[in-house]
Amino acid sequence: MHSEGKLTNEDRAIHKWQMWVDDFGEVGQQRLKQATVLVSRCGGLGSVVAYELVAAGVGRLILAHGGNIQFSDLNRQLLMNYGAVGQSRVEVAKRRLEEFKPQTIIDTVSENVSESNAQELVEQADLVVDCAPLFEERFALNRQAVKMRKPLVECAMYDLEAQLTTILPGKTPCLNCLYPETPPAWKREFPVFGAVSGTIGCLGAMEAIKVIARFGETLTGKLLVCDLRSMSFRTLQLNKDPNCNVCSQIDTETE
Amino acid sequence: MKVRVVYTTQVKAALGISSEEPEVSAGCTVAKLMEELASCHPKVFTEFVLDGTQLRPSILLFVGDRQTSLEDSTSLVEGDEVTIFAAISGG
Numbered sequence: 001m002h003s004e005g006k007l008t009n010e011d012r013a014i015h016k017w018q019m020w021v022d023d024f025g026e027v028g029q030q031r032l033k034q035a036t037v038l039v040s041r042c043g044g045l046g047s048v049v050a051y052e053l054v055a056a057g058v059g060r061l062i063l064a065h066g067g068n069i070q071f072s073d074l075n076r077q078l079l080m081n082y083g084a085v086g087q088s089r090v091e092v093a094k095r096r097l098e099e100f101k102p103q104t105i106i107d108t109v110s111e112n113v114s115e116s117n118a119q120e121l122v123e124q125a126d127l128v129v130d131c132a133p134l135f136e137e138r139f140a141l142n143r144q145a146v147k148m149r150k151p152l153v154e155c156a157m158y159d160l161e162a163q164l165t166t167i168l169p170g171k172t173p174c175l176n177c178l179y180p181e182t183p184p185a186w187k188r189e190f191p192v193f194g195a196v197s198g199t200i201g202c203l204g205a206m207e208a209i210k211v212i213a214r215f216g217e218t219l220t221g222k223l224l225v226c227d228l229r230s231m232s233f234r235t236l237q238l239n240k241d242p243n244c245n246v247c248s249q250i251d252t253e254t255e
Numbered sequence: 256m257k258v259r260v261v262y263t264t265q266v267k268a269a270l271g272i273s274s275e276e277p278e279v280s281a282g283c284t285v286a287k288l289m290e291e292l293a294s295c296h297p298k299v300f301t302e303f304v305l306d307g308t309q310l311r312p313s314i315l316l317f318v319g320d321r322q323t324s325l326e327d328s329t330s331l332v333e334g335d336e337v338t339i340f341a342a343i344s345g346g
Contacts, residue, residue, distance in 0.1 A: 130345065132345050138344060156343040156345055184302075185302050248262075
């Protein structure tokens with residue numbers, strides 16, 4: 001948890017429109033300010049998640065993303081910009097977020113989440129938002145989030161479709177319950193619009209805000225599936241895998 | 256009787272259709288339906304949906320809003336909607 005949690009008069013002035021939300025208020029705002037959120041990748045999804053979390057007043061963000069900005073990032077990675085092509089993604093994202101709101105602490109890790117850094121990154125966070133394209137990264141995050149019982153918001157997209165769920169270890173299915181293996185036909189690069197990643201990024205940020213501030217109804221144990229081609233939205237109930245090799249043990253410990 | 260099958264993400268892209276309404280016999284289970292669909296679309300089902308007679312681990316199956324599996328012995332009924340979701344990720 002981020003230690004500098006007291007709301008200042010400036011915090012109240014900046015966030016007063018959302019503090020008018022009845023079941024959020026001053027208490028919710030304080031919870032956001034005290035929170036640290038790890039965002040895995042700040043690409044199409046993660047840029048928007050990070051932007052909205054800073055807008056909402058989360059106290060500290062950890063952004064993990066390797067590599068430099070490429071032209072092909074610019075249809076969706078809204079924290080990047082044309083003039084910064086070739087520069088570090090996380091450093092450009094940090095600059096942009098600090099220009100927006102210098103009150104948020106932005107820590108950057110210029111590498112992607114992996115088995116070797118997942119534990120260290122997840123243990124610093126109160127909540128994790130997974131926006132990564134590679135299933136290896138997603139599985140590493142899931143394993144650590146389950147192990148440390150940290151909430152994990154899972155954002156995914158393809159073409160004009162998107163999926164979103166919130167994992168509460170010990171209570172809901174984990175990522176491994178849903179997809180225990182890397183899909184054999186998955187390709188690292190795929191069709192998508194920035195408006196699709198932006199939509200699901202906003203929804204993922206809203207999930208994170210609700211979980212941290214403890215209000216509203218979250219997608220815990222449910223999968224939101226959207227098809228923006230037909231503007232259809234469905235919420236589906238998910239089943240836990242009783243034999244899941246990641247979370248079934250923690251469930252037993254919880255009981 | 257007819258049921259509606261909805262394809263999403265990579266499966267939809269590979270098939271080139273978002274849904275179809277196959278005719279199935281009374282008592283048809285979701286496993287039988289997958290077997291019949293695989294015989295109509297062998298290449299795509301082998302690549303994305305089925306590994307032999309098993310569902311690939313990267314696929315989620317729903318009848319209506321209820322998650323199901325090939326072990327589910329419940330018979331489908333006229334008008335049931337079966338959706339095949341493939342695992343997707345971020346970027």
